Amino acid sequence: MSENVGRWLRDEIENSILSNEFSPGERLDETVLATRFGVSRTPVREALMQLDAIGLIEIRPRRGAIVIDPGPHRVYEMFEVMAELEGLAGSLAARRLDKASREAITATHSRCGQSASAGDSDAYYYDNEEFHKAIYAAGRSEFLEEQCVQLHRRLRPYRRLQLRVRNRLSTSFSEHCAIVDAIFAGDGDEARRLLRTHVGIQGERFSDLVASMAVR
Amino acid sequence: MSENVGRWLRDEIENSILSNEFSPGERLDETVLATRFGVSRTPVREALMQLDAIGLIEIRPRRGAIVIDPGPHRVYEMFEVMAELEGLAGSLAARRLDKASREAITATHSRCGQSASAGDSDAYYYDNEEFHKAIYAAGRSEFLEEQCVQLHRRLRPYRRLQLRVRNRLSTSFSEHCAIVDAIFAGDGDEARRLLRTHVGIQGERFSDLVASMAVR
DNA sequence: AAAGCACTTCTTGTATACACGATCATTGAC
């Protein structure tokens, strides 16, 4: 529970939102949350204000907080920005790669390979996250890394949906291979290009996304 | 003062930080702020929590809030990300340009030209902001636009310092011209490339930045 | 005289109380 109830609550509620325990559009009642977590309304309010500032919920004056529903189009836009940032991280990684980062990328990449060949989509989902984080870190830009991690977290639920699509697992992994090659070869432009297409949502993948979002 | 004291305070304090009224490293006393703005500590705390979530200040448990000092290196990283996002916005603008956006870009661009030829650095500073915002809007990606506007705001103080550098005004405007040409020609790749170099900080501009930051 | 310990004071963290606004239901009128 750390030292700070407000901070703790923020993470707790954020996770509940990102894991879809609180659905988009759902109203978050301060009193209910307070009793549920066994604290008073004050830290709950502070947590909600922070989530509002981040953009996860919206607090309408005198009308309470609701979980923001991005909608397919906005999620697409978020992936578009994510692709751009990951591209930058990849190009930086290719230029600045050092021994430790290289090993981290290799390790997470091979774990992805194992999960992919095992067809374990849940394991791959986790390993994939670590792989991308390793690339952010290799870029050696703290600010970029933070932005990437934050956006990555917000897109987590949709990424998960995407992995369910047929053949996505092996396709994703072979793209990873090419990305690793480009980074290790020091080819920043190529790494950028590959990551952009890997992360971005083009063509039929957009309709896949819409379809999977409509199911919920 | 709007409807919401907390929201209002957040903007107020944020502006005070961005306009350097509160210096980096300075401690923000809740009670002092409360009496200064004539409210109780509660909305002040809520405003501070939000600023902490955005990353403008840091709240250390039981030790109060301090204004974050990014430091030259981190500011450089922020400009790097900004360049990337603006590049994306430019490429989208080139593809999706419509009549209204075209007129907005033309109008803000010509205003920049007037300020530049008049040598009015303060006016140019403002017009430049409007010009860039017109490009964000022309990209037709709400999420990207929000991200750009937010980062733009955080970088505002440093951008202002940069404009003071000799000849930067005319250089900046001629870069604008090329950017506008590329966007109007529908050349997304060129617009992206030009905006990246326009916004990013390369070579001696980095030492200019460090020097101007050291003065404060 | 300097260093360490204890005490006091100040500030933050959480809870609770109170007021205002919004929503919903009920009743009355058309």
Place this chain on the structure above:
DNA sequence: GTCAATGATCGTGTATACAAGAAGTGCTTT
């Protein structure tokens, strides 16, 4: 029977009170 208006109830917004921890200061001891 339906629509509108008014009142009641519930929930948010702000203030204040109280507790706990950190920092600074003063005293004592070596």
